[in-house]
Amino acid sequence: MNHHLVSLLLRFVAAFCAILIIPQPAASGASSRPHIVLVMADDQGWGQTGYYGHPFLKTPSLDEMARRGLRFDRFYAGGPVCSPTRATVLTGRTHERTGVPSHGHALRLQEKTLPAALAAAGYSTAHFGKWHLDGIRGPGVPILPDDPYRPDVFGFSTWLSVTNFFDRDPLMGRSGRPAGDFERLKGDSSEVIVAAAIRHLEQQLNRSPDQPTFTVIWFGSPHAPWQASEQDQTAFAALPIAARHHYGELVAMDRSIGRLRTALRELGIAEDTLLWFTSDNGGLPNAELQPTVGQNNPELPGMASLRGFKGSLYEGGLRVPAIIEWPSRVQPRATSYPAGAVDIFPTIADLVGLPSTVLLPQVDGISLVSLFDSEPGARRQPLGFRCFGWGAWIDNEYKLVIPGPSRRQGRSSQMRATPQPELYNLVTDPAESSNCAAEKPERLKRLLAGYEAFSHTVDASIRGEDYFEGHLTRPDPVPIRWNDADSPYRQFNLPSADKN
DSSP states (O other): OOHHHHHHHHHHHHHHHHHHTOOOOOSSSSOSSOEEEEEEESSOOTTOSGGGTOSSOOOHHHHHHHHHSEEEEEEEOSSSSHHHHHHHHHHSSOGGGGTOSSTTOOOOTTSOOHHHHHHHTTOEEEEEEEOOOSSEESSOOBOOTTOTTOGGGGTOSEEEEESSOOOSSOEEEETTOOTTOOEEOOSOHHHHHHHHHHHHHHHHHHHOTTSOEEEEEEOOTTOSSOOOOHHHHGGGTTSOHHHHHHHHHHHHHHHHHHHHHHHHHHTTOGGGEEEEEEESSOOOOOGGGOOSSOOOOTTSTTOOOOSOOTTOSSHHHHEEEEEEEOTTTOOOEEEOOOEEGGGHHHHHHHHHTOOGGGSOSSOOOOOOGGGGTSOOOSOSSOEEEEETTEEEEEETTEEEEEOOSOOOBTTBOSOOSSOOOEEEETTTOTTOOSOOTTTOHHHHHHHHHHHHHHHHHHHHHHTTTTSTTSSOSSOOOOOEETTSTTOGGGGSOOGGGGTO
């Protein structure tokens, strides 16, 4: 057989196999093309909700979502800081693969993204709020229309966005406007972007009532610095001023989520809308803000004060609140199944029935569709993390931690000269207080082997070997601040950015 015929045969086999592995739509009375709304807080810790028994924060909207939806008690961010998780949500891949090793790095243009896949499938796509995937660090400033890493480059046809964190009365960039034509919005940052998202949904549904919508709302709360209204600080009068503003922002954010849920009902799409809420990383370590990462509460099974905070690969830096509400499809309950931001893209792809080719070959997440109906048992694909030279590998009840360079990592006040791998049983020891590596050498060995294999593939991804070209087509840009000498923002007068 000549080489040409062999090539044709191989292409036929590959195409046939691709057809076989296309995810099928959910077998349910619910539409296989639901409206989808992804909502993400900025720095909200795992314990900062009313439904987890926070001692002074009330979150009635999230509490109602948790009662009516699928509440995840072991949900993990894509990384321990903000940009990494955002990259993971959009790609289904651990963040280092995507060119986003830490905060403020740009998402590679060679990545395949969730909004681009949904747009190709006929969805209307929109982004509102914090972006932080265009390589701009520092306080949030409006996205520019010629930013090479702006939201529409990755599939969002409509956006009202800023580069990073933002507070009250934000100055934002909107798709379709010329450079320098920014939009000043008045009010709490969470409420103004939710109001904008609701207006967009209403206009889109009026224009194309049969077209499904994909809406991403990424809050700037409760990221520091904090600017809450006097009214939203009222319940925290006994706390220090920073904590009053911090928790006041969470009050406003929860209220905006309530307004969003009400609007979905008013628009007549709530029953067939998948609303997915989570946070981008664990809670903050500021002592005035405690507790942010959970609290010991005997009335709530499994509640504990987690180890570590934002920036850490211990539970306090990675475990975050998460809820899926979809009235026509998901029955209310809580689950301890280990899941994470890495699963969002594969789950939605499965639900909508997208071909497997919308994802790159090296994907770290899995579809959670089976979890909507019942507990599927053990997770087959562990959750892997690498950041700041540290590593973690979560395989159901066990977690491997690979210590790296000395950082403020929860109770690890000083690192040993040669850090040794740590092993924890998260079911019996969610606070990661008892390293059981010495007692379980075989378990440790298996997890180490799994992590090392995962880490090897991440190194290959960093080199660009996952892409069609087999290499990076352009080097990863070095992050800059908006007011650096070579920043495109230097031509604009942005005094508000100094206050954010």
